[in-house]
Amino acid sequence: MAIIIDGRTIAQSLRRRVAEEVAELQARTGVRPGLAAVLVGDDPASHSYVRTKERMAREAGIAGRVVTLPADVAAEELHARVRELAEDPGVHGMLVQLPLPRHLDVESVLAAIPPQKDVDGFHPLNVGRLWSVRDPLAQDVLVPCTPQGCLMLLEEVLGPGGLRGRRALVVGRSNIVGKPMAALLLARDATVTLAHSRTRALAERCREAEVLVAAVGRAEFIRGDWIRPGAVVIDVGINRVEEAGRSRLVGDVAFREAAERAAAITPVPGGVGPMTVACLLANTVKAARIQLGLPPAG
Numbered sequence: 001m002a003i004i005i006d007g008r009t010i011a012q013s014l015r016r017r018v019a020e021e022v023a024e025l026q027a028r029t030g031v032r033p034g035l036a037a038v039l040v041g042d043d044p045a046s047h048s049y050v051r052t053k054e055r056m057a058r059e060a061g062i063a064g065r066v067v068t069l070p071a072d073v074a075a076e077e078l079h080a081r082v083r084e085l086a087e088d089p090g091v092h093g094m095l096v097q098l099p100l101p102r103h104l105d106v107e108s109v110l111a112a113i114p115p116q117k118d119v120d121g122f123h124p125l126n127v128g129r130l131w132s133v134r135d136p137l138a139q140d141v142l143v144p145c146t147p148q149g150c151l152m153l154l155e156e157v158l159g160p161g162g163l164r165g166r167r168a169l170v171v172g173r174s175n176i177v178g179k180p181m182a183a184l185l186l187a188r189d190a191t192v193t194l195a196h197s198r199t200r201a202l203a204e205r206c207r208e209a210e211v212l213v214a215a216v217g218r219a220e221f222i223r224g225d226w227i228r229p230g231a232v233v234i235d236v237g238i239n240r241v242e243e244a245g246r247s248r249l250v251g252d253v254a255f256r257e258a259a260e261r262a263a264a265i266t267p268v269p270g271g272v273g274p275m276t277v278a279c280l281l282a283n284t285v286k287a288a289r290i291q292l293g294l295p296p297a298g
């Protein structure tokens, strides 16, 4: 039976560390880091994520703010609000919650966020630097939160340097998780394969993987007999399924089956999810430090 990786506890200790850094930064410079989220439309999941981000920011001593806009907001209005936050010296980190309504162009919105305030790491400059610098987490690059959290969980299990030379498979090629995850694993010297819905013989590719990161967004898509015995499995999926009239959350991996073969596995919920918000708070402090001309590490 696998070790169950406790994301809640690991995230809690990261949030505690961030709160200490916030207090230290404020004592040293008088600056309280600020985080602003732009939320467009009525998607219940997005509202819930943004509320959690705001609450956790406040608990860490970060000034949290949410700008809410209607689903039919004009592109010009959204850009104007993004510009206001971009120019506000009290806002050190900012993000636009995704997905956006279809009439809005995601790329132009993300490109309007100043790279040094881009705590999601979605601006093209941060994306490019993620792939090109030697150690993006230690340098002044803002790195996407979910893959950053996944990497922390992997290093918690495998130890520092534990990814070196390992065969890692990422299933899912989104800009938010799959692609930046591949970049981070590569930066840690893993041998990386980036698979997706069109990959042939996916089960066989999975069986080769010593490290498997699942981010496909399909409930229990990856079956237990696809898992290499002794693998470390990180499940990014959060899928709501209805069963016998009850609703529950499941990951992209069939957890019970997979736990019989894996050495370690993240549960859903309570695995990757809490790490995403904790890394967002860490990125906000990193962004504030970059803007103050301080080195990235606390």
Ligand code: GUN
Residues within 6 Å of the ligand: 095, 096, 097, 098, 099, 120, 145, 146, 176
């Ligand atoms: N939607 C799903 N995940 C994310 C995320 O990490 N950041 C933003 N802005 N939107 C998301």
